[in-house]
Amino acid sequence: MTRTAAALAQLPVSSALPNLRAALEEHGTAVLCAPPGTGKTTLVPLALAGLLDEGAPRRVLVAEPRRIAARAAARRMAWLLDESVGDSVGFTVRGERNVGRGTRVEVVTTGVLLQRLQRDQELSGVDLVVLDECHERHLDADTVAAFLLDVRETLRPDLQLIAASATTDAEGWARLLGDPADTDALAPVVEAQGTAHPVETVWAPPPRPVRPPHGMRVDPALLTHVAGTVRRALAEREGDVLCFLPGVGEIARVAGQLGELGGVDVLQVHGRAPAAVQDAVLAPGERRRVVLATSVAESSLTVPGVRTVVDSGLAREPRTDHARGLSALTTVRASQAAGRQRAGRAGREAPGAVYRCWDQAEDGRLTRFPAPEIKVADLTAFALQAACWGDPDASGLALLDPPPAGAMAAARRSLTAIGALDAQGQVSERGLRMARLGLHPRLGRALLDGARELGARTAAEVVALLSEEPPREYGNDLAAALRTARRGGDAYGARWRTETRRLSSALERSDTRQPAHRPAPAKEPASPAKGSSGKGPSAEDRAPALITALAFPERVARSKGAGSYLMASGTAAELPDGSPLFGSEWIAVAVADRPVGSAHARVRLAAVLDEDAARAAAAPLHSSGAEVGWADGDVVARRVERLGAIELRVRPLGDPDPALVREALLQGLAEEGTVLLKWSQKAGELRRRLAFVHRRLGAPWPGMDEAALLARADEWLEPELSKARRRADLARIDAGQALNRLLPWATGDAARLDELAPERLTVPSGSSVRIDYTDPGQPVLAVKVQEMFGLAATPEIAGVPVLVHLLSPAGRPAAVTADLASFWRTGYQAVRTELRGRYPKHPWPEDPAGAEPTRFTNARLRRER
Missing domain, CATH: 3.40.50.300 (P-loop containing nucleotide triphosphate hydrolases)
Incomplete structure (x- = not known):
């Protein structure tokens, strides 16, 4: 018995082959669900290619998510056929290809298949594509599936497609691979029952x-x-x-x-x-x-x-x-x-x-x-692939999950900034060349532009270093890591040299004569900022810094001192202790992360940069103009030249736009509150009175809490606000006078303020006593006990009983009540007993409800009588 025959006899997937062939014959697509070890990766492609029987020969592509899986699957299938890889079965992964003239099953990574589809949308000569391990939901695999479905619908209805996995969302894939003209027509799901060991x-x-x-x-x-x-x-x-x-x-x-x-x-x-x-x-x-x-x-x-x-x-x-x-x-x-x-x-x-x-x-x-990667990953490469396919916003692609709108918009902005998309959002010639390089668009931009400035070989070396992060033992200085890689001797160095050769060849095949987005020629390093060491890159180390800055312009960073940096993106980053990059005024950050509990990023790999290279690489982030805002407790007006969040040059602005000043003052009020205004005692009392009425009656009476006042600040603080220029001017604005503008004058209700919330209340003694509205729920009347004699009913304001604080002749609290009648009956006698010995010159009648109210002592009362 041959190896293939033995495998067919042992592997359960063989029983599913008739149903799978029938599904493909009738529908052209199928979902294959087969547990691990059933043979879906190895026997199915061989059978469908006609390599296990006398069936018609067909060309089959098997797409795997990883290089190791692609190589292993090809070798296993070749072994089953008792052949060498490259005969009937071959493989292609990035940087390695082993395919012969007679190859009928080719195993490729999804990245390789993506590039092939962009070059040849019809997949000429291919009869069937198997998307293996589709449950992993890698972005390249989802993109390949969408492109293949588009090809089937528009160019190659004869191209057959299988989505295969051991653990997958079978229903979702069946819907995706179904008839696009009939959403209820799902692709057949073929299941192979596993006989895996327990x-x-x-x-x-x-x-x-x-x-x-x-x-x-x-x-x-x-x-x-x-x-x-x-x-x-x-x-x-x-x-x-x-x-x-x-x-x-x-x-x-x-x-x-x-x-x-x-x-x-x-x-x-x-x-x-x-x-x-x-x-x-x-x-x-x-x-x-x-x-x-x-x-x-x-x-x-x-x-x-x-x-x-x-x-x-x-x-x-x-x-x-x-x-x-x-x-x-x-x-x-x-x-x-x-x-x-x-x-x-x-x-x-x-x-x-x-x-x-x-x-x-x-x-x-x-x-x-x-x-799914499409939900959480950077979508820049996906957006470029979609644009090259002719669907820039990916709205016409059949995807299990649509790309998030925010991430897609960010990706398209990045592509526009590096010249991969034109002003209309369509892919440019430069973008097409980037896509063909088999790199993330950022690295593609760095390779193309860096080659013009530094030469193809040097640019390829650094981009290869950025494509796969070097081992930790290489250190965090990218220039030193490049020298270590060049010396070779380890597995990483071998992979780096292979990738460098691949990129160099890709550059040779690419039209690099186009001048788009070429960085400015190098200049002498800029003068160091005051207080910095001014350490800049050597001629040898300049290449890693420039390539990194071209790839990640928002990660260009300037020193804030003591190993701390500010990136152009606005992110703060810190060098690890002992880094050889300490003292550098500028660095280009290749790799950074955020440690647990830290508010700042940590630089894991970077290169020393100079300001001119930073300006050239991050040119789209450059801006210059007037900036007026609230900082350090006052209005600050400056003319600032920036590279993203990094301030390059700053000088005072003598005559700022009044509208910008006004916005800065409003910002200050929002940050620090109405305490910036002049609050006299009378103004504070008015605010509290209005707060009470608003609580009792609501509209049209305005709210007086901080949020409500700040929300209408531009309304009640005019015209004083437009005339103000600094914090001191805010402190001169009379808040009480300004608050009057918020009263409901248009409805006529403003005239009722003294009725609804009077400043003072006349008590039985004839005194006019100020009302305290500190508690907006209940006004407080603080008055001596003797002045309230004879008053049985508690006074009310806007229907709310006043909380009466009854005071001793010395003005100290004696009792608190919101029910005077009850107090005279039950509480007064205790107060009388306690205070009449202490204040014998004041009247303390046994019947306060029938007594004469007074502000005076007994002697004064006798004289007046």
């Missing part, structure tokens, strides 16, 4: 709570626990152990904690690992192995010998911090779908187990699927 789940949470991931940071306590769980799995289980970790740094840390394991090899596999290491992982080992891997090991390949999976429960996803102008990977909790994929690795060849490093109760709270 996988036991072992819940292995840390013994103590660990901090959740933040940015790129993972709690070291969790990594220590993962290493301990790997040791436990080795002791409790047989076979190899596959451990999933979020990134390269975590893999290295756990590998260090595992140390030397007797008789066990520790291998590290990730996207940056050399091809030889990746190939070794996919081949049977002579000794027992622990494979520490990122999510690259989730899909499309079998690691032979694995019987146990240890899952940290973490993954890395792209995020864009628009507020800080930073785009980076961030650590998140892996989805339930990712957890199933990872666990499935343990049951590929025999019964196995998965140790999950979290509590079982947490599992149900995990998201079902990974966040």
Whole structure:
């Protein structure tokens, strides 16, 4: 029996092939759901290409999300056919191609397929495309699917398309691949029932709570626990152990904690690992192995010998911090779908187990699927691809999730700034060249413009360095990292040289004679700012700084002193202690992140820059003009030259626009409040009276709280506000006089203010006593007890009983009541008993309700009588 025949007999996907062929024959599209290990990645393409029987030969493209998966799938299929890669089965990934004249199944990465579609929309000679592992929702994969559906609808209705995955939103993909003319006509869903071996789940949470991931940071306590769980799995289980970790740094840390394991090899596999290491992982080992891997090991390949999976429960996803102008990977909790994929690795060849490093109760709270990249990632590259396709706003593309409008608008602004889109939003010739380079548009811009200034080879070297962040041991000085890469000797250096050659070749194929967006020629470094060291780049180090600034103009940064910088984006950033970049007036930041609990970004990779290069690279961010605002407690009028948020030159502005001054004063009021105005006692009393009436009656009486007054400041403070020029002028505005403008004069209600909220109230003694409206809910009348004798009913204002503060002859509080009649009956006698001995010269009648009110002592009363 041949290898292929044996595989067909063993792999469950073979039973689904008849239904899959029928679905493609009738509809041209299908969704293939097949559990891990069923053969969907390897046997399905061979069968549909006619390589397993005497069927008609067809050309099949298989799109994989990762290079390691593409190479592995091609090698596995070639092995099944007992052929070499490049015969019937080949592969193409960035920087590597192994395809022959007779190749009928070609495995490519989604990025490669995207570039191919832009060059040849018809995909000439291709009969079928398989989008493998579509559940991962990478942006390139979603874009490829949209473009292929467009091709099917407009150019190639005969082109067949399969969306394949082990754990996917089958209904969503069926709707997407269905008939565009009939939204109810879904694409057929073909399921292959797996016969994967049982996988036991072992819940292995840390013994103590660990901090959740933040940015790129993972709690070291969790990594220590993962290493301990790997040791436990080795002791409790047989076979190899596959451990999933979020990134390269975590893999290295756990590998260090595992140390030397007797008789066990520790291998590290990730996207940056050399091809030889990746190939070794996919081949049977002579000794027992622990494979520490990122999510690259989730899909499309079998690691032979694995019987146990240890899952940290973490993954890395792209995020864009628009507020800080930073785009980076961030650590998140892996989805339930990712957890199933990872666990499935343990049951590929025999019964196995998965140790999950979290509590079982947490599992149900995990998201079902990974966040689609189109929802969270930087969309600049996607927007350029859509524009090159002829749909600049992507409104006509069939996508599972539409791109967020805000992120799409930001992407289009960036593309316009670098000349990839014209003023009408259409792709320019320059944008087309950027798209063909196979780079993010920012790096494409840096490569094209940097080549004019520095030469193609140098520009390619630096862009290759920016394409894949160098190892931490290379340091945070980009120029020094470039020198280290040039010396070579490590795996990163080998990948860097390969990418440099690819970019150099791409530049040769690109028309670089167009002069668009060429940076200004270099000048002598600008004079250092006062108080700075003025450290600038050497001639050798100038290239990394200029290329970085061209790629990330908003990350051009100027020193604020003590290792602190302000980027043109407005983000504050700090150098790590001991950085060789300390003392540099200008730097170009290539990589930055935000540490836990920090309000500032942290510079992880940068190069020394000079001001002229900064101005040239970030020219679209340059501005100059009058700025009038409220700063440091007063109006500040300046003429400022800026590079984004960075102030280049500042001088006083002698005659600012009065309208701008007025806006600055309003800003000051908004920040500091009406306390900036002149508040006399009378003005304060008026404000409190009006607040009381507003609370009682509402409109048309105005509110007097700070928010209400500030909302109408431009109304009640005119014309004084227009005449003011500084803080001192605000302090001269009579707030009481200004408040009168808010009274409801138009309705005639203003004339009733003294009736509704009188300043004073005449009491029985004949005194006119001031009312206190401090509490807008109830006015207060503070009056001596003797002056209220004979008054049974409590006075009211606007229907509200006055709160009477009854005072002793010395003006000290004696009692408080809102019910005088009750006080005379029950409370007065206690007050009389306490105070008449202390104030014997004042009247203290036994019956206050029938007594004569008075302001005077007993002697004065007798004389007046």
